[in-house]
Amino acid sequence: MKVNRNTLLLLAGSVWSAAGVNILRIGLSAYTAYQSILNFLLSVMVFAVFQKFIFGKLVKKHTARINAYLEEQHFFMKFFDRKSFAIMAVMITGGIGLRTSELVPEQFIAVFYTGLGASLLTAGVLFGRNYVRALYAAVQNKT
Numbered sequence: 001m002k003v004n005r006n007t008l009l010l011l012a013g014s015v016w017s018a019a020g021v022n023i024l025r026i027g028l029s030a031y032t033a034y035q036s037i038l039n040f041l042l043s044v045m046v047f048a049v050f051q052k053f054i055f056g057k058l059v060k061k062h063t064a065r066i067n068a069y070l071e072e073q074h075f076f077m078k079f080f081d082r083k084s085f086a087i088m089a090v091m092i093t094g095g096i097g098l099r100t101s102e103l104v105p106e107q108f109i110a111v112f113y114t115g116l117g118a119s120l121l122t123a124g125v126l127f128g129r130n131y132v133r134a135l136y137a138a139v140q141n142k143t
Helices: 005-034 037-068 082-101 106-142
Strands: 002-004 073-075
Touching: 002 005, 005 037, 005 073, 005 082, 005 106, 037 106, 082 106
Parallel strands: none
Antiparallel strands: 002 073
């Protein structure tokens, strides 16, 4: 199934947003027993590190790659490259393994997952913003 090039940005935003909402939900559901200023600041730090060094860069890289496509129609899974699909698979597998193994305390899950989920959700929102910008640019180019 082929979609418009700009739709790839919308698909990426939807995937990252869905992942972010799910991870954030897990973190927040565990957070109620561990509410403190220190834990909040740690979650903000996790968010900032992931946003600056991973997901912020990922959004820029994939947006540039998608915008550089010359053809208008693309296979709908091309919103990521193989490396990104592998990263997502490792993250999902690692996250499930981490929670089910009980190797880390629930407080870690609360703090880490809240920061990580918020960062994933932010990446999804940024992809959505880039989709809207691409639509706006396309409309401007037609006039």
